[in-house]
Amino acid sequence: MTDEQPRRTTHGTTSTPTGTPDSGSAPLDPPRTGAGGELRAAADAVLARLVGAPAGEARLREDQWSAIEALVAHGRRALVVQRTGWGKSAVYFVATALLRERGVGPTVIVSPLLALMRNQVEAAARAGIHARTINSSNSEEWETIQAEVTAGEVDVLLVSPERLNNPDFRDRVLPELAAATGLLVVDEAHCISDWGHDFRPDYRRLRTMLADLPPGVPVLATTATANARVTADVAEQLGTGAGTDALVLRGPLDRESLSLGVLRLPDAAHRMAWLADHLDELPGSGIIYTLTVAAAEEVTAFLRQCGHTVASYTGKTENADRQQAEEDLLANRVKALVATSALGMGFDKPDLGFVVHLGSPSSPIAYYQQVGRAGRGVEHAEVLLLPGKEDQAIWEYFASIAFPPEEQVRRTLDALARSDRPLSLPALEPLVELRRSRLETMLKVLDVDGAVRRVQGGWIATGVPWTYDTERYAWVAKQRETEQQAMRDYVSTTGCRMEFLRRQLDDEGAAPCGRCDSCAGPRFTDTVSPAALDAALGELGRAGVEVEPRKMWPTGLPAVGVELKGRIPAAEQAAPGRALGRLSDIGWGNRLRPILTPQAQDGPVPDDVAKAVVGVLADWAKGPGGWASGRPDAQPRPVGIVTMASRTRPQLIHSLGARIAEIGRLPLLGSVRYSGDVPRAPRSNSAQRLKALDGALTVPPELASELRDAGGPVLLVDDMTETGWTLAVAARMLRRAGAEGVLPLVLAVQA
Template sequence: MQATRDTANDLLTGIAGEGARLRDDQWTAIDALVNHRKRMLVVQRTGWGKSAVYFIAAKLLRQAGRGPSLIISPLLALMRNQVAAAQGAGIRAVTLNSANMTEWEEIQASVIGGDVDVLLISPERLNNPGFRDEVLPHIARAVGMVVVDEAHCISDWGHDFRPDYRRIRTLLAELPTGVPVLATTATANDRVVADVQAQLGEDTGLLRGGLDRESLHLSVVRLTDTTQRPAWLAGHLSQLEGSGIIYCLTVSAAEDLAEAMEAAGWNVAAYTGRTEAGERERLEQALIGNELKALVATSALGMGFDKPDLGFVVHVGAPSSPVSYYQQIGRAGRGTDRADVILLPGAEDRDIWRYFASVSFPEESTVRQLLAALTDEPQSTMKLETQVDLSRSRLDQVLKVLDVDGAVRRVRGGWVATGQPWSYDAERYAGLAHARTAEQEAMLDYERTDGCRLLFLRSQLDDATATEPCGRCDNCTGRRWGTDIDAAVAARVDSRLTAPGVRLTQRRQWPTGISVKGRIHGVEPGRALGRLNDIARGPALRELLDNRDWRPSHPWQQDTWLPRIVAVLSDWDWAQRPTTVVALGSHDPAATAQVSALAEAMAGVGRMTFAGTLPVRAGAGEVTAQNSAYRVMGLLDRWEMEALTPVDGPVLLVTDVVDTGWSVTVAGQQLAERTGQPVLPFALASRG
């Protein structure tokens, strides 16, 4: 028997309430999946009702005697909301994720036993050895439908490509004939649509709608001094209805901005990749319940977060892609008549874009080095770190890509080589880099355009229905936000953002697989004047570091910077006050001279002994490795400890910039070991 639209509407009332009815395009998708067992790609704006389509289809297939549906979703927030929605329609939905690890065995048994209608998993679960080998084969044999949510992640041309999503291609190829497949996304241009369709199969149907959002009112606010954005936001937040999301480009920027907004009296909280899973759920519920005015978030709060009455989305700093920007602003105004969308571009945006672009897929020689290190004996990521010059995050990413390509395989205990030939697709990687650059330029064009802003974004997504201006954005209406800043609010915000210094991340354990082992002793927590990506301090710190011509008589010592350094030292909660200052030499003579002048000035103003500069040994090359094990190995015999004068009392170790933190850690530990005194690192700036 075929499923009917009336039956589907009955299920919809359990999800959306009495009186809810499927639109024609929603029923078209359900009919194709349930009655015709097709593969469908649905590209529709956020709020269109994609989750209702796949939940109703899943239930109808179960009623027809089919097995449970497998939904692959990228974020825990999405999974939590989906499970709650499914229960309202009488659908038995469960999820496997990092937040319910203690329940995995019980959940997997329920799936295998046929007691579940829908199983939601993350794409990473597809390559968990236990799930892949023990649970997935059973599901693949009996699955009623496979749903790939946020399907643009399948395509490496998409704005949020995830290598684990590519494994879905293998899963789909192994499905029995006649198993329907649904892929959904709100953010896919023509190129991504074609790529996803190719991976799903040549007979995949496409249901693509317009991307207009009648509730969204888009604006761009360009401040002459972009360091004033926190003060502007704190002063104008009362004009934004309801509660919302304030997006930042980096974790540190989000944390700093949240503190600044709190100092101005706003009830906000930071939500980033550093936020623990349990705390994330609590914060999401606080925002949904309007207990917070805003979450100050990175992209960690993105796909799947569902608050229909979200009143605004503000970006303090522009994403590097108009497509990504559209995806994030789509969180707002799903169930309201109006939602404000404001972009506050920053002077540091391009630098941040360049940084993220720099950590893309590595050069072929590095990948070949990794492949050469792999054997048929499992090796952990930690062990592989000592054999190839890649940071942990990049190593994980490359291994996932190689796994999808069939060159390596994840097994219990780590990674092994498959022996399959692998070729480096240089042309594709170059094409991706070019596409990313074009996206960045398009984002700048969005900031500068005098045309309709929503029409611009829709055109970037190749929306064929985008022909008429929205009539709501600042360019269409001529109504713009003022750039006025309340002096009292600015003072409160500035006092928090410019509070003395920031903490440096303390390294506590040596990397495994190298000559030094175990815990690190003698190096205390450190401080820096600020971060280079700070909203307030970053631009001035970058300018300071660009001026390498420092002399003992230079005005910076007396006027601008030395008082700030003194403030950090005064605010430092050290156990013992340092009595000696040492400058950390580097491969760059100009930088070493700068740091030496700084250290000598600090010793003078703090009435400490300047013990000299710790020079780099003759012939020692520059250490450029970012991988922890590689970097530490390159730093172990780098400095001439014997060059220092005798040290009496705790040591302040001074440098210019701290990035990974290993230079001050290695030098500091050796200095502590030689002198028997604790070492406290101090830097002008940190990068994170």
């Protein structure tokens, strides 16, 4: 196999080298002579060290060399769009070694995920390059690392994009880095563009750094997942402050080692049973992606029960556990990591043998990126998608937490403008109807736009005029819908699946691959064994999730007129409660979602749901500390049922309370009622939810009388809980009215 000579062009066009092995090197050509030949020979020598090859037996691909030559010899800015495994990291490590030999400053690599950083530090060491990283997991080392950088002891500094928006780092460290850096690398550069599937506002801070770089400092941006529009946007941003267009090197995105397929199974139980039956048939070790944390935890527990060695990897996994999981997969001590997108771009295992998706990502581009983890150093890897009926609902949830409407943005800007001091997130949160994570993301966007600034102690308004780009945000939302439809089309297509993905990325050379299930026929059957299906049904049918009570009032309530703060007195707290399931589960979540969606028609509780709730109560009663556990410290048995009033699902909640009362032979004591309008603030923050609840609930006199006479704790029944504050406020009122305890019982937790 030989490389074609690429067409080297500037922003807006592409190069077209053929695919070569994923080692990052190409077959040997006769050595060049002259200065350019000497530089090429030196570059190939660094590559040999990087890949562990004998001197003279590794050679860069032509596009790799083109990028390195542009960076090292000409100080240019370049964007490399190439498939995963092509060898993009070789470009910046080889360029770093050559530039350091010329006496320039260290390379700064902005890299998005910790696992990828760890891989890159190890890879750099093989080439004799001393790399260090600054990220959220090693804050105790930051001062030492910064001192090493100042002393010239560090060749490569890897920085997480979040660091760029930290006030101390931005104001004190970043200017020094911009002045001293010899090469700036932006890894996973598609994150810069909000036209793309994985826009991250922290990346937009790079515009400032790009503009502040001294003239002639080279910049390299790399990605495997950018369509034509994202490529043009990133290339345009790369030109910031440079006065010239960026060099764009774009290659074909086919992955010759990947065999793509789709298996459409009836439900979540069949998908889990299929995994249990067929996981060992998949080559080597790999990744099983799920759409939610709850699903990852469910699948991990089930597969372990079936005898498979797997580990969970999600955004909630502790850093030490993440590192252990990565090491176990790298060493093939586990068959698979069951992961959310927290692992998405951040793992480098050349011999990864398979990627299975239990549920469809919302974008074919995101899907291509994740499956690109497999088959980088092996001839064949299996890629399989098992779509689910719940996928659309999960997509809609994540779409609902996108950039806020203009009214909420303006309210935030007004709150900052009125303040005579910086406002921290906890101080600002009560003043706006946004949850912490969404508020922080919005502020980062406003920061880059110049409307706000993060300083020590919080955020301030700059007074710079700001315009809500309605047209752009609407276009991005529409683009998300288009991507979702494309993902549905990928599932149903009868054409080549790799060609489909490549066309989604505007890969002009897309053609049938000859390997996917459409081209070569299915490689897996949809059969599952009765034993595995029974086990999966049992696992998914297992009901019961603990509902932790609220114990502290949120900060900042006096700012919204609610005079509560500090710890909720123990005598006014709810006890730990129970839910039938989480809405994000693939078990009970799938069953509960249709009856709890805002569009669902109200009606009596379904029989299977009521039966399952009774089972949860029985397990609760017999569990540790339960009233039927027989332990000396067991809590008292509930003496009655209280329901929450509801304007949207009154029949559902009342019928659930009545069924529990009938089966448990408990009196239905009454309902906590609304005394006025309660503005619904969906997915709002805690302070705003409490502001809406303040004075809106009431315990009727007749219910208060029943509570005083009952002489024990009560079950408080509601349909679902999201923030936990409705249950907390109702429990406080019931305790004050005479209830000796309040045990919340809900159908679902929104999490």
